[in-house]
Amino acid sequence: MPLSLPLRPALLALALTTPFAAMAASPTPPAAGPSVQDISVIAGTCANCHGPNGQSTGGIPTLRGVGERHLLLRLQAFKAGTAADATVMTRLMKGYDDAQIQALAEWFSKEAP
Numbered sequence: 643m644p645l646s647l648p649l650r651p652a653l654l655a656l657a658l659t660t661p662f663a664a665m666a667a668s669p670t671p672p673a674a675g676p677s678v679q680d681i682s683v684i685a686g687t688c689a690n691c692h693g694p695n696g697q698s699t700g701g702i703p704t705l706r707g708v709g710e711r712h713l714l715l716r717l718q719a720f721k722a723g724t725a726a727d728a729t730v731m732t733r734l735m736k737g738y739d740d741a742q743i744q745a746l747a748e749w750f751s752k753e754a755p
């Protein structure tokens with residue numbers, strides 16, 4: 643069924659403007675990977691459970707200063723759904739891409755900023 647006439651210009655306008663609006667909203671090109679600023683924002687969300695700066699205050703493991711390789715392997719396993727002990731982390735890591743996961747592992751392996 644063809645689209646009704648009044649709808650067409652609206653769809654055309656949406657198709658024309660959406661990609662440009664999306665480009666304007668993203669300050670860095672996607673291929674460049676997450677910036678340090680982006681990672682500090684993302685990493686800030688981990689503090690809710692893993693403690694301030696990833697230094698645990700309770701039963702959830704500390705992230706700060708743990709080896710980058712260990713963190714990376716764990717995060718990748720959560721994302722892949724292969725970590726048998728996982729509760730929330732499997733769901734959380736599905737929201738991050740490979741570059742962000744790599745950057746998070748690197749970020750927490752270093753000393754607190």
Ligand code: HEC
Binds near residue numbers: 702
């Ligand atoms: C809602 C609470 C919560 C949030 C938010 C959270 N985590 Fe976790 N994290 C956990 C729990 C609980 C575990 C233990 C494994 C499990 O039950 O999923 C864990 C385990 C881990 C482990 C494995 C540690 C180890 O040595 O085995 C890593 C790495 C990790 N989280 C990284 C992160 C990162 C990076 C973020 C932020 C992007 C984050 N977590 C956000 C609760 C959380």
